[in-house]
Amino acid sequence: MDDEIICIGCGAVLQSDDPKKAGYLPAAALKKAEAGETDNVYCQRCFRLRHYNEIMPVDLNNDDFLALLNSLATKKALVVNVVDLFDFSNSLLASLKRFVGDNEFILVGNKFDLFPLNSRQSRIKDWMRQEANRMGLYPSKIFLISAARQKNLDELIEYLDQASQDRDIYFVGMTNVGKSTLINAIIDKMGDIKDVITTSRFPGTTLDRIEIPLENGHHLIDTPGIMSTNQLATRLNAADLEVVSPKKPIKPATFQLLPGNTIFLGGLGRIDYLKGQSTSFTVYAARGVKLHRTKTANADDFYQKHVGELLTPPTGENYLPALKGQEYHTDYKSDLLFGGVGFVTVPKDCVVKTYTPDKIGLGIRRALI
Ligand code: GDP
Structure with a gap:
């Protein structure tokens, strides 16, 4: 095939030379598209815009979501609960303790950029650990990051990179904690993300999740955000939020x-x-x-x-x-x-x-x- 392939999202000619220019798609994905193995190809940017606006939040009692969480206990996985430091107690997923099984569990406290500059990281982490323990959750690590400002991401990414050598990584979180922003930032920073990201359906359910394949054969898996009426964010209109x-x-x-x-x-x-x-x-x-x-x-x-x-x-x-x-x-x-x-x-x-x-x-x- 010698024709140029066009992103069906923005119409840019797909290319794998320059991630900063329009139409960028990693080489492996572009190759697949050129070989006719994939139709309806989006450039990386359109893919993100599309999917991160489309993945629908769910209720924590959603059967499909519970089935997805249940499946975690039978797999080797790292479970990453992304939480909002400004609404920590309400964004900590207490029910995770039933699903984590023997898997490792870590907490990522987002929006750290908002804390006054003189805040002590060790105190914030101590408080997070105490709250988590109180709910029966035992994180092996706690990270304080800003996804939007890309602060403290390197340490987290290094950790994920290491962990992903022998298992998949599942991201879970309430809506509005910044999970999408974080995953986009990770995609930007993590050099070895293999291909275009794919949405997939968890077998036997209607639940969409996003899988990001890594060079090492494992995946980062983004699950839908969970809505709760206990979060102010779900009660405010967009302008007030x-x-x-x-x-x-x-x-x-x-x-x-x-x-x-x-x-x-x-x-x-x-x-x-x-x-x-x-x-x-x-x-x-x-x-x-x-x-x-x-x-x-x-x-x-x-x-x-x-x-x-x-x-x-x-x-x-x-x-x-x-x-x-x-x-x-x-x-x-x-x-x-x-x-x-x-x-x-x-x-x-x-x-x-x-x-x-x-x-x-x-x-x-x-x-x-
Ligand atoms: P999701 O529902 O968990 O996927 O959350 P989003 O990624 O859509 O982010 C929710 C809101 O939090 C948006 O208004 C983001 O701009 C904001 N946000 C995300 N990350 C950060 C951060 O590191 N710092 C600050 N101040 N805001 C953030």
Whole structure:
């Protein structure tokens, strides 16, 4: 065949000379296409755009997904749970413990770029390990990375490269943790990815997964993201989600407070200072989340009146469930968690009550900073 072959996605002539130019496809895949072994060929870029927008999230109770997880226990595999460091507890897949079997399990904490620059990696990892252990998960390694900013990826890739010598690698994660971004970054960086990536169906199911063949004969396997109503990300509309998702490291905002004061994190979170000394609370949230201080006595009315306009997001009509709260006593300097929105650092010996819509993402941990 001497004709040029065209990418059916973008119409560029397929070529394997320059990965940076239009129409790039690794040589082996182009050869197959030239030999007529594959039709409907996409260039690497179109393939990614297409598949990473198409792979549909599933519910954790989806039978096909459970079957896929079940199949893990009978294989030699490395299981990689990608989690969002800003919504860690909700993106850790506790149910994995039933499926991992004797396989090795690692945690990849993504969006590390958002943590303030003075954060201590060892503390963050300790906290992740404790939380994972509490849920019966025992990661052999924990990585802190930024998929979007391509930070700390080399160490992870080296690890995956090593592990893939004798087994496949399965990526699992909730939606919005950045799993697609990570896999794209790995494809970009890992030199020996063999061919064009293929989507495949897990045998006997309707579930699509993406298999990325490696030179060594093993695969990286991307499973669908899992949706959960416990993640704020699945409750927010696209515009508000954009506002909540910080793009740059988070800048703390400090408030001097007395008991009887309340801070709102837009319309998404509220913290009441109930008992303690005059002290300061430090809020870590995306810049787009509007912070407001008010008196606790007026806070309900303030919220009713201003949610959607002063207190944003949500923007405009409030489409979220009512705020519900939980009380905490800080035995040591602690971070009060507002999963997916941020956290508030509070000194030792304070009694506070924190709220989110339907209590989504509430929690506490020993202060990281
Ligand atoms: P998936 O649903 O797990 O596949 O997640 P995506 O890869 O689509 O990413 C979800 C959101 O997180 C997008 O808005 C990404 O831009 C963002 N994101 C992904 N990785 C990072 C990261 O390393 N840092 C930051 N700040 N945002 C990220």
